[in-house]
Amino acid sequence: MRDAFHEDLDKISDSLVEMTRLVGSAMSRATTALLDSDLGLAEGVIENDVQIDAIRDDIDEMAVQLIAQQQPVATDLRIVVTALHMASSLERMGDLAEHVAKVARLRYPHKAVPPQANATIVEMAQIAERLVAQAGSIIAAKDVDGAEALHADDDEMDRLHRDMFVLLVDEGWEGGTESAIDVTLLARYFERFADHAVSVARQVAYLVTGEWEHKRRVGAPA
């Protein structure tokens, strides 16, 4: 039978999984809004970001209640602090999806992404969504080693990010400077979203084990 601490921790964990689902959906819709120049969809993503922020606030409050009621000792306390950091990262991922939607809205009815860059943006978005879905599964399954499997996608994202800059400065770039600026920022949003997803997945290891030292090796994305 689970003790009260772990039952409360499971509720926080469920909320983290819910956040991964919501930020994944937000990024998916933001990308569609971007590529199809769909104003309504973009505005929906922007408006719904408050829901993601609200869950993060709920997790803060659940953590405070858990600590006050269960008075966990050192290792368990570190686990709760880790959960707070994960919620922070997920909230920022929601903000990044909102930023993508805002670029779509800014350029509507035009398309922010020129045809030349479409394929790379699509690939970046697919990897970003896959990474956050995997992070959600890893949290739900308490899969301590699951983050190792994300390396390939993370490396691929970094490669796409570099490819995009090569494309932007190539003399064959047809989008002009304004599009180059938009695409520069969009590529950064997807890349950072992926970094945060990997960071969240890696933190599951010490969410489960409470091994604080693990964290110092992992680091957090900028």
Next chain:
Amino acid sequence: MRDAFHEDLDKISDSLVEMTRLVGSAMSRATTALLDSDLGLAEGVIENDVQIDAIRDDIDEMAVQLIAQQQPVATDLRIVVTALHMASSLERMGDLAEHVAKVARLRYPHKAVPPQANATIVEMAQIAERLVAQAGSIIAAKDVDGAEALHADDDEMDRLHRDMFVLLVDEGWEGGTESAIDVTLLARYFERFADHAVSVARQVAYLVTGEWEHKRRVGAPA
């Protein structure tokens, strides 16, 4: 006489002030490295970011020890959670200074910022450094209303950010696409650094009062 909880909290607060000092110094040196194309200075900023990350880890650990030893009740617990969020924001500000330094290193021995954009970058850097210095003073003085005074600088940063984009897409832009990309990202780094500084300063209000509701109105930068 201060009780043990507030004595421990003061130590965390001192570390937060130290972080503001370090990230302000990092951004100042990164900007000099950028504008003077000073490779050694840029590499120093990049190498020293681990010190900022280490203080953030120390604050996490101090918070865990404080909670375990003092077992603070609801409002006091919320204060500790707020301190953790502030440390997170400050660590990210350190990362942003590191990003500026990395652009300087990438373009060395050339200058990443073309002469046309120099003045705006200098202004953005000055505001960023002023905001983080003020955030430090506000934490040190427990100045609940101090963040109000940051509005003018924050608005000015947003104006400079918009001005920069106008400059970049102007047909008189002499820097080419590569420089436009560099300057786009640099402008975003300064603007986000400033946003985080304002967010940190605003959190002092509920660091001091423990009024959780205040936070929901304030929000966090993306």
